[in-house]
Every structure is written in C-alpha cells, then in structure tokens.
Amino acid sequence: xxxxxxxxxxxSVGDRVTIACRASQAINSYLAWYQQKPGKAPELLISxxxxxxxxxxxxxxxxxxxTEFTLTISSLQPEDFATYYCQQLYSFPLTFGGGTxxxxx
Amino acid sequence: xxxxxxSGGGLVQPGGSLRLSCVASGFTFSSYWMYWVRQGPxxxxxxxxxxxNDGSPNYADSVKGRFTxxxxxxxxxxxxxxxxxxAEDTAVYYCARxxxxxxxxxxQGTMVTVSS
Numbered sequence: 001x002x003x004x005x006x007x008x009x010x011x012s013v014g015d016r017v018t019i020a021c022r023a024s025q026a027i028n029s030y031l032a033w034y035q036q037k038p039g040k041a042p043e044l045l046i047s048x049x050x051x052x053x054x055x056x057x058x059x060x061x062x063x064x065x066x067t068e069f070t071l072t073i074s075s076l077q078p079e080d081f082a083t084y085y086c087q088q089l090y091s092f093p094l095t096f097g098g099g100t101x102x103x104x105x
Numbered sequence: 106x107x108x109x110x111x112s113g114g115g116l117v118q119p120g121g122s123l124r125l126s127c128v129a130s131g132f133t134f135s136s137y138w139m140y141w142v143r144q145g146p147x148x149x150x151x152x153x154x155x156x157x158n159d160g161s162p163n164y165a166d167s168v169k170g171r172f173t174x175x176x177x178x179x180x181x182x183x184x185x186x187x188x189x190x191x192a193e194d195t196a197v198y199y200c201a202r203x204x205x206x207x208x209x210x211x212x213q214g215t216m217v218t219v220s221s
Contacts, residue, residue: 032207034150041199041214042150047207085150089206093165094140096150 004086004097010105015076019100021086023067030090033062033071036099037082045084046071076102107132107210109200114215121190121219127183127200127212135178138203141185143196144214151196154185155203167193190219 001024011017021031029049034042044053049064059074073080081104086097113125127139141154154174155163162174173186183200195218201208 030206034208036150041211042208043211044207044209047205047209051205053207053209087150087208089203092152092155092163094152094155096152099149 002086002088002095002097004100006100007098009100009102011076011102012105013076013078015105017073017076017080017102019071019084019086019102021069021071021097023069023088026067027088027090029064030088031062031064031069032087032089033060034085034087035080035082036085042085078104107202109202109210109212111198111200111212111215114198114217116218116220117190118221119191119219122186122188123190123217125185125187125198125200125215125217127185129181129183129202132202132210134176134181139174139176139183140201140203140208141172141174141183142199142201142208142211143194143217144199145193145196148196156183187217190217192219195219 003022005020031049033046036042045056046062050062061072063070083099083101085099108130111127117123138157142152153165153168156174171189175184197214197216199214200212202210
C-alpha cells in the first residue's frame with residue numbers, strides 16, 4: 001500500500017513543491033514517480049526513489065528515508081501543472097499511490 | 106527510443122469479451138517484462154497484469170480468472186484477453202514496458218467501455 005499526500009495542491013509558478021508517498025512496508029527504494037497530463041499517458045520522472053530519468057529537468061528530484069519518499073519540484077514551471085503518481089515496484093501487484101493533482105494558484 | 110501502440114478497445118456489453126493488443130517497436134521486445142495498467146474515468150492507475158520475458162504471467166486480484174495476458178515475441182505484440190467484463194472494467198488501458206524498476210515506455214492507451 002502506498003499513501004500519497006496531498007491529493008490536491010495549489011501552487012504558483014516559481015514555488016517549491018513537495019509531494020509525499022508513504023509505503024506500508026519496506027520496499028527497498030523500488031519506487032518510481034510519474035507525471036500525467038489530462039488525456040495523456042503517464043511519463044516516468046524518477047526511478048529507484050532518486051534516479052532522474054534522462055531528459056527530465058533537474059528541478060525534479062526524489063528522496064527516500066525508510067518507507068517515506070518525496071518528490072520535490074524546486075521551482076514550479078507552467079508545464080509542471082499535472083497529476084503526479086508514485087509507484088512501488090518491490091512486489092506484485094505493483095501499486096500506485098492515489099495521485100497528487102498540482103493546480104495553478 | 107521505443108514505442109508502444111495499443112488497439113482493440115471499444116464498447117462491449119456486460120459479460121462480454123474483448124482482446125487488446127499492444128505493438129512494440131524500436132526495442133528488443135522479447136527482452137522485457139511487459140505490463141497492462143488501467144485507469145478508470147477520473148480515477149488513479151492500477152496495474153492489472155504483468156508478463157515476464159519467458160511468458161509467465163501475473164494478475165491483480167480484481168482480474169484474476171477473467172483476464173489473460175500473453176505475448177508473441179515474433180510479432181512484437183502484447184495481448185490482454187478480457188472476459189466476463191463488468192462496469193468496473195471500464196477504463197483506459199495502457200501497456201507499458203518495465204525497465205530499471207520503472208515503467209519507462211507507455212502506449213497512448215485504448216478506451217474500454219462496458220455498458221448495455
């Protein structure tokens with residue numbers, strides 16, 4: 001089980017944004033983060049908790065502390081308004097968090 | 106960079122069947138574990154099946170016994186056979202490639218609507 005928070009976030013361009021994802025048991029950092037825009041497929045941002053995918057802007061970062069995981073956007077840009085999901089890949093079924101919708105303040 | 110293209114979605118009556126396909130290109134399909142993920146209207150993401158490169162499948166409890174995932178490595182194609190469909194199966198279905206503890210390539214999705 002993954003508990004993602006908050007489920008909704010209102011922020012301004014330039015803000016620092018943090019999204020949390022808590023696993024109910026140890027998942028050995030096998031956690032990924034995705035961005036999804038309306039009507040589109042999700043896109044991978046980060047794998048293994050903190051490895052930024054090639055081509056993803058460096059304002060995105062991921063961190064882990066035990067079963068607590070965090071996605072940080074250091075300076076929110078207009079193209080970052082979307083829904084973000086965490087996913088554990090430690091054991092099948094590979095579950096997703098409930099999502100965090102980031103909207104313009 | 107690889108690509109995945111799904112097809113086969115549509116409107117089906119409750120209790121009916123549908124087969125989805127996902128054609129892969131731009132990478133060695135046979136080397137990768139592949140997944141089906143669905144997203145109900147306004148809902149989150151749910152991984153419903155996995156198939157390893159040796160062809161062995163796994164299923165979420167919600168579809169076990171009703172859905173069958175298979176692959177044809179010669180045709181670079183992933184399949185999802187869906188039987189005994191109910192309203193709860195209405196969703197966009199995505200195929201995705203598993204790589205380095207993530208889903209790094211996703212298809213565009215195909216919509217399945219179960220309704221009378």
